[in-house]
Structure formats: structure tokens, C-alpha cells
Amino acid sequence: MGFLVFAGLLGFNTIVVKFPFYGTNPGRLERLGGISVESFSSDTVTAYVNQDGLSRLISLGLSPQVIIPDITAHTKGLFDKGVYHTYEQVISIMTDSAAAHPNICKLDTIGLSVEGRLILAWRITDNPLSEEPEPEVRVMGNIHGDEVIGCEVPLYFGLHLLRNYGSDPVITRLVDSAEIWIVPMMNPDGHYHGYRENAHGVDLNRDAGYYWDGWGGSSSPFGEKESQVFFAHALTNEPAMEWVYHSAAWYVNYPWDYSPIDPPDSGLIRSLCEIYADSDYMQVVTNGYDWYQVCGSVQDAGEGLVGGYFITIETGQPSNGSDQIDSICARSTKALRGLISRAGWGAWGTVRDSLTGAPLMARVEFTPDRISVFTDSALGDYHKLLSPGTYTLRFCAQGHRPKEVSGVTVPPSGSVRVDADLAPDPDYNYGFRVIYITYTEDNDWNPDIRSRTWRTLGAPDGVYQSLGSQGEIVIDMGLDSAIVDDETNPDFRVYEGDASPESYSVYVSDDWRGDWVSCGTGTGSQDFEIPGSGGVYRYIRVVSAATQNTDSLAGFDLDAVRSYRRIGGAATQEAGSRLGAFSVSPSRGGLWLEIALPKAAPVSLSVYDATGRLALSEEMGVLSPGHHRVFVELGRGVWFLRVKAESETRTLKAAIVE
């Protein structure tokens, strides 16, 4: 059934009609006005019409037969009857409902599937067109295409928010205080065809990059388009909490899926899972590994790489039309209502440059040991769910001196705010964030080694992560600390953390999805050169050599990586530099780039989004000495502009909010 896609095209009260037609081109009927042809067979046309279009068809003697008198009411009715919606219906419901609630909802296409279907998200919050320092929550489903109840629950919950905002005080508070992303159909090809995997036959819940091991047909960590979409969305928005809906059993399933060892915040994780299970009487709490081991799951990647509170919910999947569909949706909604406000509990704040006040892309580390979180770089805000107690927070940003704040007391309910201003330090250019790590059996069982990927970040400190035989890791240096090829000096350094040197290979790339440029092999701590000339790279990949050793410290013991040269920084810091000044000022629909050159120079511009994806690239030719002002058309979001003038490269950051 495809005819709900264009519902609303003709305004309110759109009618669906069917009539006999023997011509060759029914499309020309549309020229009459008020008619939109949906489909036709050899003798019948199905069309959307408004009242005028209907009258015209009648006056032409085509005898239209009304099959749906009011498609808006029909769509709503369909939802309330507890059926599994088709791909087209989900798209239609999401499009229409976003349009009907513009004050609290924005529809976003966060990506496309392998076969080009839409991966849509609702961004539900007050002021949905603005960035605000609010905790973000993602409710996602249908990673397994045939688990269609996993699509219905997020959709139902999203509609519950939209329809009850303003009248239900709990919902109003939720929507006002958080940014809630609803992604009902993460695997639209699987949903459309009715199979578990994506269109490449890969199980997307084995394709994510936290201790990835090539299960489920996955050929590389985040190798599939859909996985790249949800991970890039997480990197841009840094959700503090995520609920992922599946159907195979009745479980509230918490990380890890890959390992029997509980994550560092397991006390808090389990207590929130128990609250969920108390709210939905069907549910039982389990550790993912205890149920069955999986490598490359979505929740492990969220917990391990984003630092959020990521939970998988398994529900039963009743047959289509069963009233059980609605009752599962309603029970899940009740549980989510009670838990989502807690995304703002714990610690939060903003991280800024102490000189310019510019928001920073920063990592926040915790003692006692908790998984690090990252700021949303548009405003520099971070949000970490923590159990009550006293913590030390450590803030790290590229090109800045780290700062520690101790004695932070997290209250039993609500949050504590800790802001940090970091002083510039051009020499601080160490690994910023882990993008993926692979699983090896060697050191699987050792709790001191596994799930401690952040030991590879920041300055060398003798604390390391063993990669295992042929294990590998990808580290994001952040844009401000990208590795720049220098013809005469080494470009970056890899540090091993223990006293017995082991061998490894190193690669760099400007995209975490590859392609990788080999920088050769090393043994122990060592400097590296980028081959060729003039390259600028953001990501480093370290691959341990095969080793005879199979103990818990097998493989290369990665302590830290360092970029030797700093590019970019705030525009004000560039004022005195050799090739003049560069600055950006955001405007409606784009930004102004200002370039002041002391002498003529060839200038080129590349624009990247916050996940490092190249959005725009332009050769501007040789610019004359003096002042130049160029408008760059860009959409809302955080952008990084890399300006190259002769051999100098600068990176500038800008946030466009409208």
C-alpha cells in the first residue's frame, strides 16, 4: 500500500478516489487542478483529490469512487488500531506530525539506507530550531528490519509527546528540558522487505565499532551505511541516554553485550533498568552477555564510545492487528516517561576557551572511573548521568591545557553544574576520542584491560590498552589537532605504555570510514612521517602485529598518540600570522569568510561537518593582497572550515543556528 506518502499534498480533507480510465496518460488529469495521481493500472487510476478535483472528475463523467474519505483521519485511525505500519505509512506519519507540531518538532533526514530509503528522525524539544544546552535522548528502533514492533514503540512514544505537550505536565516538562530524538526505523530496507539484516545482508547489531569482531556478515567496524548514519548522528549530538527497541524476548538488556564484565557505572545502569522493569511488568533485567554474547552491538558502541546510558529493550512481537501491539507501546511509553527526565541527572556544564569564550569540543573524564563523555561542540555542553557521590572531573580539549575539578558532589536527584574554561596550550595535541576498537580473544577476560579504551587518549602516562594479536583501534585527533604533513620534521608519535616493545602498523585518514594512508610499521614508542606531501589527517589507526603471546596483555600496548603540529584555533589567535587573518561570522543560511592577505596567494577552502565528513571543497584561485569577503552557503549545524593559503592551513569553526 503506497498511497499514504503524499497525504497532505492537497491540503486538509484530502480524499483518495479510484476510477476507470482507458487513456495512456492519466498524469494530464493533474493539469485540471486539485488532483494528484497516485498510481494507475491498465484500466484504473487511484488519485488524491480535494473537493474541487472531485467535482471536476465527476463533471468529466469519470465516476470516481471514494475509497478513503479523509486521509488525515485515516492515518490517525490506522495508528490507533494497533497495526504494523508500512515504510510509506511511517514516513507519512512522521512528515505530517512534524508539520502539525512545528513549535516542538523538527523532521530530520539523518541519512539514507543502502537502497536509498529515508532514515528519518523527529527532534522533539522546545525551540526545535535552536541549539540549547539540554541533555539529548535518542529513542531508536528497528535495527533488525523484521522486528517491526521496534519501529512502533518509538513512533508511539513520539506521538505521545507531540499530542500531550502543553496539556500533560510531565510531558511538557520533558519536552522543555531535553532534546528527544525519535528514530523509529533505523533499517528501512529491512523493514520494507521484511528481513532482519540490511540490504547487504549484514546484521546491523553486529556492525558497530566497540570491540567489533566481524559477526553477522559485517566486513569492517561501522562498515554499513546505516551504522555510519546512527554513529555520525551520535557523534554530532552526544546523546546522554538511548533506548533501542528490538523484539526477541522480554528483556531490559544493559551493556556489555561483548563481555561478562560489567561497565564501570553498572550500579546506576542496573537501578534504572529495574525502574523500567517495575513500570512494565513483562520485563526482566539482564546483562547482555548473560543473555547471549554479541560483538559489535549498537548499545555497546553507545556506552563505550559515546559514554551515554544506552539500553536495549526486547519486547514480544504480537501478530499484526493484535491489541497487544498497542499495549506494548503504551507500557513502553509509560516506562520512558518515568526515565527520560533522568537524562539530565548527574553532572553537566559547558566547556569554553578561556580567552575567546568559544565553545570547545572537549572530553570529560571522571574519577572514580566512569566512561568519558564529550561536549556537543555547538554550545560546548556535556551531560553525564552519574549515581550520587563525589567525583573529580577532568576536562580535555585539543590545543588547551587540561583542567581538573575535584570535590564535585552529585545529588541524589537532579544535577550539579560544573563549567570549565580551558587556557590555550598549542602543544597539547593528543588522541581525543576512540572511534572504534576490534575484539581479540587474548585479553578478553581481564577486567583491567578490557573496556578501558580511554587509556589510549590524552598525554602518555604509562596507562595503556593492549590491542591483542592483530587487534586495531582508530583514534580521532579532533580537527584542531589534525596531523599535518611536515616535510622536514616527524608528523606524529605513537607511545607504547610498557617496557617490552611490540610491533604495529600505522595509518592515517581524513575520514573515520577510510580510505587509510599507510605510514609504515613501528616497534615500541616511535615517531612517524606521513608519506607524500601536504596531507592533513584527522584519524590515526594503529594495528597490532600478530603475536605469539596470548596472555591478557597480548599485542601492542597503546598508551597515547600525539600530533606534533597544531593547525587552526580561534580566528583571533591567527591575527599576527604570516599569511594574514582568517575569520568567520555566521549569518542566515551560511557564513561570511573573511581573508586578509599580506601578499597574493592561491587559496582553497574545504568545509567539514562536525563528524569530519567533507561537505564542500572549492579552489578559490590566486587572491590578491588585501581583504576578501566570501559568503559560503551552509545549513544549520557546526562546521569546520579548512582554509589553505599557499602552504599554510588554518581550521576555523562556526555554528549556524538558523
Ligand SMILES: [Ca+2]
Ligand atoms: Ca529545547
Ligand SMILES: [Ca+2]
Ligand atoms: Ca545539544
Ligand SMILES: [Ca+2]
Ligand atoms: Ca608491550
Ligand SMILES: [Ca+2]
Ligand atoms: Ca595512556
Ligand SMILES: [Zn+2]
Ligand atoms: Zn533485534
